[in-house]
Amino acid sequence: MTTQFDVVVVGAGYAGLMAANRLARHPEVAVTVVNPRPVFVERTRLHQVAAGSGSATHELADLLHPRARLRVGTAERIGSNAVSLTDGTVLGCDAVVYAVGSGPATGAVPGLDRAFSVSDLESASALNAALAELPAHAPVVAVGGGFTGIESIAELASEHRGPTYTLVGDPGAGFPDGTREYVNRTLDRFGVDVRRGVHVARLTEGGVLLDNGTAIPAALVVWTGGFSVPDLARRSDLPVDESGRLRVGATLQSADGTTVVGVGDAVTVAGQDHIRMSCQAAMPLGAHGADTVWNILQGRRPEPLSMRFVAQCLSLGRGRGALQPTTREDVPNAFALRGRIAAPVKESILRATITAMRRQARGRDLRRSAAPSASLRLARSNR
Numbered sequence: 001m002t003t004q005f006d007v008v009v010v011g012a013g014y015a016g017l018m019a020a021n022r023l024a025r026h027p028e029v030a031v032t033v034v035n036p037r038p039v040f041v042e043r044t045r046l047h048q049v050a051a052g053s054g055s056a057t058h059e060l061a062d063l064l065h066p067r068a069r070l071r072v073g074t075a076e077r078i079g080s081n082a083v084s085l086t087d088g089t090v091l092g093c094d095a096v097v098y099a100v101g102s103g104p105a106t107g108a109v110p111g112l113d114r115a116f117s118v119s120d121l122e123s124a125s126a127l128n129a130a131l132a133e134l135p136a137h138a139p140v141v142a143v144g145g146g147f148t149g150i151e152s153i154a155e156l157a158s159e160h161r162g163p164t165y166t167l168v169g170d171p172g173a174g175f176p177d178g179t180r181e182y183v184n185r186t187l188d189r190f191g192v193d194v195r196r197g198v199h200v201a202r203l204t205e206g207g208v209l210l211d212n213g214t215a216i217p218a219a220l221v222v223w224t225g226g227f228s229v230p231d232l233a234r235r236s237d238l239p240v241d242e243s244g245r246l247r248v249g250a251t252l253q254s255a256d257g258t259t260v261v262g263v264g265d266a267v268t269v270a271g272q273d274h275i276r277m278s279c280q281a282a283m284p285l286g287a288h289g290a291d292t293v294w295n296i297l298q299g300r301r302p303e304p305l306s307m308r309f310v311a312q313c314l315s316l317g318r319g320r321g322a323l324q325p326t327t328r329e330d331v332p333n334a335f336a337l338r339g340r341i342a343a344p345v346k347e348s349i350l351r352a353t354i355t356a357m358r359r360q361a362r363g364r365d366l367r368r369s370a371a372p373s374a375s376l377r378l379a380r381s382n383r
Contacts, residue, residue, distance in 0.1 A: 005297045006093040007023055007030070007093055008033075009031060010034050010096060010097065010099060010100055011099035011101055011264070011266075012060055013101045013282065014043075014286065015282035015286035016264065016286065017033075017286065018263075018284075019289045019293070020290075021361050022360070024066075024068045026294060029294070030067075031069065032091060033070050033071065034083060034085065034091070035073075038072050039059055039060060040058045042056040042058065043279070044279060046121065047118050051131075051160065052159060056124070063361050064361055074086045078260065079096075080258035081259070097262075098232075098233065098246050099266070100232055100233075101265050102228065103120050103229070104123055104223070104227070108225060108226060109201065110201075110202040110203070111203030111204060114203045117222070130220055131156070134163055137164060138163045138164070139164050139165075139216070140164065141165075141220075143200050144168070144224035145168075145171040145194075148224040149167060149169055149171065150172065158318065159317070159318075164191070165193065166193045166194075166195060167193070168199075168200055174332070175324060176324070176336065179338060182322060182339070183316065183322060195216070198214070200225070208221060229244050231244050238254055238256065239255040245268040249269075249270050250271055250305055251292050252289045253292055263288075265282070274329070276330055283353075284307040288303075308328030308329075309327070309328055309329065310325065310326065311323055311326055312332065313345075319343055321338075322338045323345050
């Protein structure tokens, strides 16, 4: 059957790959994926890249459906029927999947340009190189007590024992008491000095100035206090929220009714108060976005998004971790898997996700939460 429709997917992260591969199973659809690099970046391992304890890239040729065409490049502007690249190429299409993801926070505090990040491959690699140049006992400060901050400071402290480490934030604040206490005990075991109840006012040449007037010396600062999204949607005159995220309706179609469908970190979904940035959310968003595109192309009414969370996972160095099952709305349950037994379960989730993506690239239809659900069943069997 000859193709009848052209779809351009902008971005090849978890959501973009899921959408592209799901669309490519339809012989009537020609899929072009635009991505700045020829590799998929496993963002859930970037703290390992920073610490030098692991890699985070896979060839896109191994993860993309054979019918999907990869165009290495950067989108300059998008519309419902065309995507313009920075090299001047214009890709005509019938629909666009907006899957540009997120990157380092910008402008959060004065002096932020002095900090390193683990939010993209280049930043994590630069952090690894800078860490290798530090003298013994140099002070390293990480800012942010969320998942990224916890995993980053734990990985750095467990792999590089020379520097001293400080974390500004309240690690594990959203977890139940048992998990929060375990996270903090582990950071203490690694020698991390945790500064709770304060915020960073500015980054200086010599370190970090807190809002209570305390100055913390730092030879290297790692900023994990939030993410930002590309301004592509804003530049393209698409509807965005105050942070620049594409506003989409319940079906993931752009709020202005054009044939732009948004998936992943860079969108805000009407009626959804909390969709945590994670591959656990990105993959079902990508799958649903692909189904919305297909329905639009067929002249059918798309279905509203319905998704569920399964668990919150943390690695604490290579040998420890925490797996916190949640309700479908991402509220932590009482049961949790913590310690050395949680580390291989977290690892199995990451590996199962890549395996699932490879299977989908080969034409296997997958349940939208297959990888996390399978690993959660493994965790429960080890109780």
